[in-house]
Amino acid sequence: KNENLALPVGITLDRFIMRNQEAFQFASGELSQLLRDIALASKILNREINRAGLADVTGLLGSQNVQGEAQQKLDVIADIRFLRALKNGGEVCAIISEEEPEIILTGNNHAKYVIAIDPLDGSSNIDSNVSIGTIFSIFRRKTPIGSVPSLKDCIQRGDEQVAAGYILYGSSTILVYTTGKGVNGFTYDNSLGEYFLSHPQMQVNQEGTIFSCNEGNFYDFPECIQEYLTECKQKRYAGRYIGSLVGDFHRNLLKGGVYLYPPTRHNPDGKLRLLYECLPLAFIIEQAGGKASDGKQRILEIQPQNLHQRSPLYIGSSSMVEAIEECCKEMD
Ligand code: AHM
Ligand code: MG
Numbered sequence: 176k177n178e179n180l181a182l183p184v185g186i187t188l189d190r191f192i193m194r195n196q197e198a199f200q201f202a203s204g205e206l207s208q209l210l211r212d213i214a215l216a217s218k219i220l221n222r223e224i225n226r227a228g229l230a231d232v233t234g235l236l237g238s239q240n241v242q243g244e245a246q247q248k249l250d251v252i253a254d255i256r257f258l259r260a261l262k263n264g265g266e267v268c269a270i271i272s273e274e275e276p277e278i279i280l281t282g283n284n285h286a287k288y289v290i291a292i293d294p295l296d297g298s299s300n301i302d303s304n305v306s307i308g309t310i311f312s313i314f315r316r317k318t319p320i321g322s323v324p325s326l327k328d329c330i331q332r333g334d335e336q337v338a339a340g341y342i343l344y345g346s347s348t349i350l351v352y353t354t355g356k357g358v359n360g361f362t363y364d365n366s367l368g369e370y371f372l373s374h375p376q377m378q379v380n381q382e383g384t385i386f387s388c389n390e391g392n393f394y395d396f397p398e399c400i401q402e403y404l405t406e407c408k409q410k411r412y413a414g415r416y417i418g419s420l421v422g423d424f425h426r427n428l429l430k431g432g433v434y435l436y437p438p439t440r441h442n443p444d445g446k447l448r449l450l451y452e453c454l455p456l457a458f459i460i461e462q463a464g465g466k467a468s469d470g471k472q473r474i475l476e477i478q479p480q481n482l483h484q485r486s487p488l489y490i491g492s493s494s495m496v497e498a499i500e501e502c503c504k505e506m507d
Contacts, residue, residue, distance in 0.1 A: 188214055188350065188361045188370035195354070205266045206338060206354070209288060209313065212264035214350060214370060216257045217309060217342040220295075221363065223252055224344045227301060241276040241483060249301050250274060253294035253309065261290060268316055269324040271482055273451040278329055278482070284321055288337070289314050289328045293451035297419030306345035308421025312455035313338040329482065330450070333475035339455035343421045351377070351425070353462040377428060379465040383492035384412045385432025387423045395439040399470075399502040404435075406498075420447065424456055424490065428463060433491035433499070437470070445469075445487035449479050453488050466496035470503040 186194075189211060196207045227249055254274040261267050261281065268286040270279040273293040293310040300307055315337055316328040340352025348363035350370050360374030386407045393401060407414075415432070417423050423434050436445045447453055457467035457474035467474040467490040477486065489499045 184372055184375060186372050188372070191359070191361070191372055195356075205287060206313070209261075209264065209266035209290070210338065210340075210352065212260050212266065213257075213311060213340070216260035217348075217350060218363070218368060219260075220253050220256050220309065221342075221344055221348050223256070224249065224301075224307070225365075228304070241274070249307075250295045250298045257292055257294045257309070261292075267313075269328055271329045271450065273448055273483075276483075278324070278326065280324060284323060287316055287320055289316050289324060291329065291450045291454070293448070296421055296452065297417070300417070300419050305417060306343060306419050306422035308344060308419065308425075309342040310421060310452055310455050311340055312336055312450070312458070326482075330479040332478055333454035333457055336454065336458045336475075339458040341421050341424075341455065341459070343425050345422060345425075349373070349425070351428075351459065353459050355458075355462065358459055358463045374429075377463050379428050379460065379463045380431030380492055381464070382494050383427065383431030383433060384410075385415050385427055385430060386412050386435065386495075387414070387416045387427060387432060388435040388437070389416060389418065390414065392437075392439045392441075395441065396437045397470075397503070399505065400435065400437045400499070403499050403502045420452060420456070424460075427491045428460070428465070431492050433489060433495035435499070436488045438487050442485065444485040447485060447488050449474075449477060449484050449486040450482060453486050453490075454479075456488075456490055460490050464493065465491055466493040468496050468500050470500065 192207045192210050196204055254272055261270055265283050266286050267281055267288045267290045268283050269289045271291045291312045295307055296310055297307045314331050314335055316324055318324055318328055338354045342350045349360050351360040358377040360377055361370035362373035363370050427434055436447050438445050453474050460467050469487045489496050
């Protein structure tokens, strides 16, 4: 599936992107440049995150984002950093961000890509020094090049993604992405300011033994999910939950497991956003040999209706996601 077998571990992200461009002839190199713009913005944000405790940038800013949740200062900073890098980079005609209510038109009407971004996911964890992440998803625009982009460029099905990735600001910082030819991970070397290929051709185990969800909501989950979780416990699977999607997802990708955010009484469509969180991670997990479902259908086949819609998410090792779908079907 992955045609980069010849690439040695330890090459830089820039070189990797360049070699891929040569190998697959991304027509004009615009996608390569866009990926480099994202990597650069992530380095800047990584610096801000690392010194967050010192620079008085933690804590609440006092404003709320479009979903009515309190915005943290670093959320705002991350949003600004990524939007600026993406606008200046010139490779996207429109941006949608989890932090912004409407489409952002970049003015680059000749650019052929649009991007969806969650600039800083899991930000309620910042103050406690726990891992946080950036998630992104890239689509080819639908409207003609040169015209002003519209909503239909931004609400495409997940199976139309051209690329998707995340950056996990954890005990080390890692950038993981796919352009539909496998998944590769690059660890950041702070002292050199470079990402290096550390996790080539990532694959998730088909069977896993980790389940990750907010069990505090157990009695608000649908019965089928309660049943599945009970089975996990009967089998003595490990419960692991950071409450930071990128961190939970990344661990399960490496070790084999499933992440669940089911519907709850409070959030009947779950909590996670389809466009900024579910679609990009679904693309990545499928490229790594795993599955992503909303309980009824493949996440990548959902036709989004609006920018900030939510979806239940079950994602990870394929046999675990299948078992959840089976439970949901039986209980229907
Ligand atoms: P955010 O986008 O406001 O940061 O919320 C998303 C986060 C995910 O990172 C995490 O998996 C989930 O919310 C945790 O939710 P909960 O606190 O309900 O378990
Ligand atoms: Mg988020």
